[in-house]
Amino acid sequence: MRVLFHGAAGAVTGSMHLVEAGGKRVLLDCGLCQGSAEMEASNADPFPFDIATIDALVISHAHIDHIGRVPLLVKRGFRGPIFAQQATAELMPIMLLDSASLAESDAERFNRRRAHGEPERQPLYTKDDVADAMAQVRPLAYDTRDTILDGIDIAFRDAGHILGSSIVELWADGKKLVFSGDLGPTGTPILRDPTAIQQADLVLMESTYGDRNHRDRAETIVELGRILDEAWRDGGNVLIPAFAVGRSQELLYWFAKYWDEWQMSRWQVFLDSPMAGKVVQVYGRHHDLFDEDAKAVWRDAPNPFKLPNLHVTAGADESMAINRIQRGAIIIAGSGMANGGRILHHLRQNIGRREAHVVFVGYQGVGTIGRRLVDGAKWIRIHGRDYRVNASMHTVGGLSAHADQRGLLDWFGHFDPKPQLALVHGEDKAREALAGEIGERDGIEVVLVRPGMSLDA
Structure with missing residues (x-):
């Protein structure tokens, strides 16, 4: 061999x-x-x-x-x-x-x-x-x-x-x-x-x-809750570049599990990815592959994939409409390394705003926009135009898959x-x-x- x-x-x-x-x-x-x-x-x-x-x-x-x-x-x-x-x-x-x-x-x-x-x-x-x-x-x-x-x-x-x-x-x-x-x-x-x-x-x-080694997952979840609280006080939106398979579903899981503790009902949560929406349906058909903790969350908390404030956007018009929201939106969109997809449009609208927060929850490859932001870039080029980075950047490594x-x-x-x-x-x-x-x-x-x-x- x-x-x-x-x-x-x-x-x-x-x-x-x-x-x-x-x-x-x-x-x-x-x-x-x-x-x-x-x-x-x-x-x-x-x-x-x-x-x-x-x-x-x-x-x-x-x-x-x-x-x-x-x-x-x-x-x-x-x-x-x-x-x-x-x-x-x-x-x-x-x-x-x-x-x-x-x-x-x-x-x-x-x-x-x-x-x-x-x-x-x-x-x-x-x-x-x-x-x-x-x-x-x-x-x-x-x-x-x-x-x-x-x-x-x-x-x-x-x-x-x-x-x-x-x-x-x-x-x-x-x-x-x-x-x-x-x-x-x-x-x-x-x-x-x-x-x-x-x-x-x-x-x-x-x-x-x-x-x-990753940060302890329990500490990471506490950190994520703090970031959401800080973002709410700052009066801006939260942008989360996330892969459509894996990280997006995990984020919704935590939002459901800590629904009351994080006061999630005050937010509008957008899963701005037709692909992620379809992936959620596949996850929903495979509960047999879930662990016991996940099965308990599905029983005892709001269904993570059917949160009352969750909006799964499909068409481009729905996606663009999100950018009219100035505060109180959590926007999960691909791609996970911010090297394409709808997250770029949301970064264009929010990255220059000091009240906005960007949360990276996965690996950022060399040469990607996500990697440059994680590394502290002050300016970023998106679709041929340069944007000043004023938004707060957070790297939450403990959510790695x-x-x-x-x-x-x-x-x-x-x-x-x-x-x-x-x-x-x-x-x-x-x-x-x-x-x-x-x-x-x-x-x-x-x-x-x-x-x-x-x-x-």
């Missing part, structure tokens, strides 16, 4: 790893590169392998940095099966149709403004390409070992990151590969804890937060004996710190893979 690394190898986005085993080739994830303009332009580059030789694609979860190039792969000739956990299979068309819509809009905007003689830009893929890709998806349940190709079995285990997120176990050639996908922290609301795996020959593990260093160490600690370990899905600073901790504790050499590298199990 050999693994070739093509994406999220020294970076956090663009997950893509190719497994060669049993005379077959299986691709793990096919994600979009996100961040700087250069990184995003690279999504249109040719794939670093012969697409015709790929026998199957296995998806870890539905975040766009893990599935965002799937329609492009199909558009360019991939005809094999695409395996995904059942909830992931339901989330994929929602995420990919939104991605296609953004690509089409960006291309249209560029073409309207392009200089004379400059070639037209084509979208990476279209909604029709998404439909073609989804026709190849084969849903699988958690905790079942399935033969996907002659000589190759896989099983999905709960990764606790977002609904349907999976750790992938793959057996072939008498060897076992474990791909962590993205691991969630233990004790996160709604979802169950990541599944402990004990045996493997080779592990590919994410390392997004390999160099730090990723395991921190302690969580990653705990998860890998279950393997006995210790297998080969390759760190993926992390910037070098995070990977180096995590590799050092594991090397010191377990006495193994940890590989920091790069695009183009390969490892044999």
Whole structure:
């Protein structure tokens, strides 16, 4: 068994790893590169392998940095099966149709403004390409070992990151590969804890937060309540860039749980994302994947997805109408890194107002507007215009959907004996710190893979 690394190898986005085993080739994830303009332009580059030789694609979860190039792969000739956990299979068309819509809009905007003689830009893929890709998806349940190709079995285990997120176990050639996908922290609301795996020959593990530990979640929730109280006193709005899958649903969960304590009824809460609204419906169909605490909240508090002051906006007119509200609005909108989507329009209207507050609740990739704001930028460019940053910025790291260093160490600690370990899905600073901790504790050499590298199990 050999693994070739093509994406999220020294970076956090663009997950893509190719497994060669049993005379077959299986691709793990096919994600979009996100961040700087250069990184995003690279999504249109040719794939670093012969697409015709790929026998199957296995998806870890539905975040766009893990599935965002799937329609492009199909558009360019991939005809094999695409395996995904059942909830992931339901989330994929929602995420990919939104991605296609953004690509089409960006291309249209560029073409309207392009200089004379400059070639037209084509979208990476279209909604029709998404439909073609989804026709190849084969849903699988958690905790079942399935033969996907002659000589190759896989099983999905709960990764606790977002609904349907999976750790992938793959057996072939008498060897076992474990791909962590993205691991969630233990004790996160709604979802169950990541599944402990004990045996493997080779592990590919994410390392997004390999160099730090999150703030205690209970302290984080207290902080979030304080921010909302402060924002109410300041008389402005609260903007929360949030991924449509995971963080948006968790925020609504906390608003329901602390409905009385945080005086949530005084706010208008806007989930300004048609995609997030559809995702909420998928979550609502999968209570069987919730943890016991979440089931209790659904019984004892206002339904988080049906709060009496919750407005799920669909059309652009409804979204634009929010910007007439000067105070008392909590606006949850994508994208989570503020590198596109409706949150940019709300930032344009609010970021220059000292009474406004912006709350970041997830990882902000290098080169994104979110990262520049988190790093203290005084001016920010949105849609070709510069805006002074006067709003208050808050980073609430304890709501991360990723395991921190302690969580990653705990998860890998279950393997006995210790297998080969390759760190993926992390910037070098995070990977180096995590590799050092594991090397010191377990006495193994940890590989920091790069695009183009390969490892044999």
